[in-house]
Amino acid sequence: MSKKLLTAVIGTALLGLTAHTASAGTLEDVKAKGFLQCGVNGSNLAGFGAQDSSGKWTGLDVDLCRAVAAAVFGDASKVKYTPLSAKDRFPALQSGEIDMLARNTTWTINRDSALGFDFRAVNYYDGQGFMVPKKLNVKSALELSGAAVCVQSGTTTELNLADYFKANNLQYNPVVFEKQEEVDAAYQAGRCDVYTTDQSGLYSIRLSLANPADHVILPEIISKEPLGPAVRANDSKWFDIVSWAHYAMVAGEEFGVTTANVDEKLKTENPDLKRFLGEEKDQHIGKDLGVDEKWAYNIIKQVGNYGESFNRNVGEGSPLKIARGLNGLWSKGGLQYAPPIR
């Protein structure tokens, strides 16, 4: 009996050890298992990655996961979500627990080179800001010397905070937590005076506070935070699919194709749009990418274009009401720009 048990234990241990060495490209793995495992924000960050009361995931990052699933499977619902804290996200991607990370993660050179990830598409251009209770009567971040600042550990935010206060010769007292919920609770309990994170996050968190109107977000933006999906390095096929899923959403907005009008647009005579929707004769863009020719059509049909996704999750159509700003199309003064699909 005990020998059988021992054999079983050793067998399982060996399986666990071999599992990762045997993996082929991520695309093949994803296709083989039949769904996409997507790492998203585990702290219910409204607008980016959050679960509603019925357990349905929504958000800008969630839409990107769905777009990738739509491209790979033709079905945006074939996604399983792994909620992750800031600290757990990188080991989860490194170990192969998730296929892609779409968790408002800043693209930095260190993460791109030393951590073994690849970044390219940016689905939200953000910057770090500060939120303070209105009653403190603070108008600028430069008045914050001596404050206790709540921040999430293991983020670029934590590093920018240290740099900003040092550069401006300000004193501060960091109050650091691993999970965003803990930071929220500490800020609400008055453990700290200031909450710092990406500005989009501040808008989202402010909504979840008891009295959102009692808190102000200071005008200073102290860093560049290009947030985008990350995949494991040296898997260019998978990297291409994830990047182009985002670009397809942006291109969709450039073309003016929406979920509502995409079927109608199939009849277009515009060769650019025809190619985008997979209607060109004998085209092989999808095949070269490793997905179906209707990949972009499926993304627009099932998820929507970037503008729709933005509006629904963080823009005017959402409680966050964030202006497009840097995230507008390049043709409208923003930074969202899709490389040519040809």
Next chain:
Amino acid sequence: MVTSTDVRDDGGRSATSLLYNPVLRQIIYQVLTCAFIAWLIWYAASNVAENLARANMTAGFGFLTGRAGFDIAQSAIPYSSDSPFTRALLVGFINTIIIAVCGIITATIIGLLVGIGRLSSNWLIAKLCTVYVEVFRNIPPLLVIFFWYKGVLSLLPDVRQSLSLPLSVYVSNRGIFMPAPVFGERFWLIPAALVVGIIISLIYRAMARKKQMATGKASPILLVSLALIIGLPVLTFIALGTPITFDPPVLGKFNMRGGTVVGPEFLSLYMALSFYTAAFIAEIVRAGIKGVSKGQSEAAAALGIRPGLTTRLIILPQALRIIIPPLTSQYLNLTKNSSLAVAIGFADLVAVGGTILNQSGHSIEIIAIWMGVYVTISLATSLFMNWFNTKMALVER
């Protein structure tokens, strides 16, 4: 060639007997097990190396000398964001040690009191101690930590409405703010006096023991030692003209400025670990005292030894023998449980290591450091307690 036929002759027999030779069989099993474990380790290591190489990641501890870039609020040594990762780890390590030492001392005191209390003939005290043990022993330590943290946080007032205690001590949900001592020039003479006091009282104790052995006369060791240990530093303090001033905390725009602060993270972790572990220690103490047979105290009474002396000289030394080994594991538990600090944001080794892990991406190295440090702390505690145990063990004649 001559003997070859002989060998072949009983070859069959010796092969079977070799197979059934218990000594040889044991050796074979052990060699196989060792080989298997070695292979497993090699396999895991090469697997890790291969995966790292494929992910374009470098392995090694070289990254630790880089600039940390993040700040740590609770630091016992000078630290800034310009310090290297190693310094940050050291800060975390020292914080772990501080919490472990403070927790162990407090848990032992509470545990001793509660353990003795449960044996009290006073009904109320005995029942209160029982309730204490049953409550804290049956709650997971993480919940106890949350209980203290949320309790401390939600019950205490905002920093701008701090409770003001005498001697410029302020209590708020940001912690306890106290005046920071500013030492004068010749302040070092006071600890020096303390050391001198301890040495003299030790010498006095040895002499008094000798005298008691020779003449049977007991000397007031406790009184003289206390006078020396407390009196000498106090006299020095007065003679030097009180070479110490205090920098009291003052409410600034956001926070208290000046003074020193004990944060709520430290306080709640310290309280939770002390109270939680004390419940176990109380049971160990009770078991130890119960474990000394009643005949011992009866024999002492028959010899005319006073009850206080009976407890100190006869019951306690024997009880300690039963108490020390399980006490060691409680100390180890407390030290390891201190890693739960990460849940409330106290910068212990695990919390700081986690931040470094995330900022640098070197998870395997950081986990190796964590394991190495905890094993070292635990083994050191174990060694000390084993030494103490041997010292306390029954010396049989």
